[in-house]
Amino acid sequence: MRVRYGGSGTPEELAVNDILRYRMYCEDYGQEQEGMRLYAALTRDARRCLACPAPCEARCPVGVPIRARMLGADAMLRFPARARPRSPGAATGS
Numbered sequence: 001m002r003v004r005y006g007g008s009g010t011p012e013e014l015a016v017n018d019i020l021r022y023r024m025y026c027e028d029y030g031q032e033q034e035g036m037r038l039y040a041a042l043t044r045d046a047r048r049c050l051a052c053p054a055p056c057e058a059r060c061p062v063g064v065p066i067r068a069r070m071l072g073a074d075a076m077l078r079f080p081a082r083a084r085p086r087s088p089g090a091a092t093g094s
């Protein structure tokens with residue numbers, strides 16, 4: 001996590017703001033490929049959150065469940081099959 005709202009950095013030094021923005025591209029704007037492309041270019045992805053006790057959450061002033069959001073972003077952006085279907089045939093498997 002790159003802490004931008006005070007405190008020192010955490011061991012993993014992930015680009016939380018960027019990763020959650022890429023998730024937003026996919027989840028909210030229907031820009032799955034752009035989100036996945038940007039996520040794939042990162043040198044450190046959100047899988048590192050799996051083994052982390054999430055000190056970031058204690059620092060978040062609005063109580064965002066950052067670890068869960070990051071792991072959800074990883075599942076959404078790293079595995080295309082888990083992304084929300086966009087093509088008409090994708091939902092039916094055709």
Ligand code: SF4
Nearest residue numbers: 001012049052054056
């Ligand atoms: S859970 Fe939080 S502190 Fe831990 S690696 Fe993920 S973003 Fe960084």
